[in-house]
Amino acid sequence: MEHVPKSDGGSRGKISTALVGLHTRHYGKGPTAAKTWMVDDTLVCILRDPFTQVELTLIGEGQEDAVYEMRDRFQQAMRGAFTRLIEEETGRNVIAYMHQVNIDPDLSVDVFVLEPAAVSNGT
Numbered sequence: 001m002e003h004v005p006k007s008d009g010g011s012r013g014k015i016s017t018a019l020v021g022l023h024t025r026h027y028g029k030g031p032t033a034a035k036t037w038m039v040d041d042t043l044v045c046i047l048r049d050p051f052t053q054v055e056l057t058l059i060g061e062g063q064e065d066a067v068y069e070m071r072d073r074f075q076q077a078m079r080g081a082f083t084r085l086i087e088e089e090t091g092r093n094v095i096a097y098m099h100q101v102n103i104d105p106d107l108s109v110d111v112f113v114l115e116p117a118a119v120s121n122g123t
Contacts (some may be wrong), residue, residue, distance in 0.1 A: 012036040015089050019022060022085060026078060027052055029122050031108070043086060043112040050101065050108040064103055071108075073076045075099040 016034035024030030031047035038044075051059070055067045075082070083094040096113040 010088065012038060015043070016045060017090060018114050019047065022081060023047065023050065023094050041114045041116050043090070043114060045110045047108045047110070049106055051106055059103055068101065082110065083112070090114060092117065092118065
C-alpha cells in the first residue's frame, strides 16, 4: 500500500471521515467537522465540536480538568484503534500518537508521526 501523498485530498478526506467515525462509535457522538493534513512523516487531524453532552455539562460546571483527564485516559485506551486506522489508511507504521483537546474554542487534534517512508536512492 502506498503512503498518503500530501496532495491527495481524497485520501486525507477518507482519513478525516474514518477518525470522525471512530470518535462517534466510542464516544457516542462525533465531531461535527474534521480536516486532515499530511506533511512529510506527520499527519494532523483537527476535529471541531468534539465534546459529548456529558463533557459540555462538566465544562459548564467548571470541571474542565475532569474533561481533560477523562479524554486523556480514554485516548490512551484507544491508542491501538487510532494508530491501526492510520496505518491501514497510509500503509505506514505509526511511531508516535498524540491527542489534545481545547475547550474554547472546542477542538481536538490528533497527531500521528509515521515511520519515515523508504527513500529510493536511484539504484
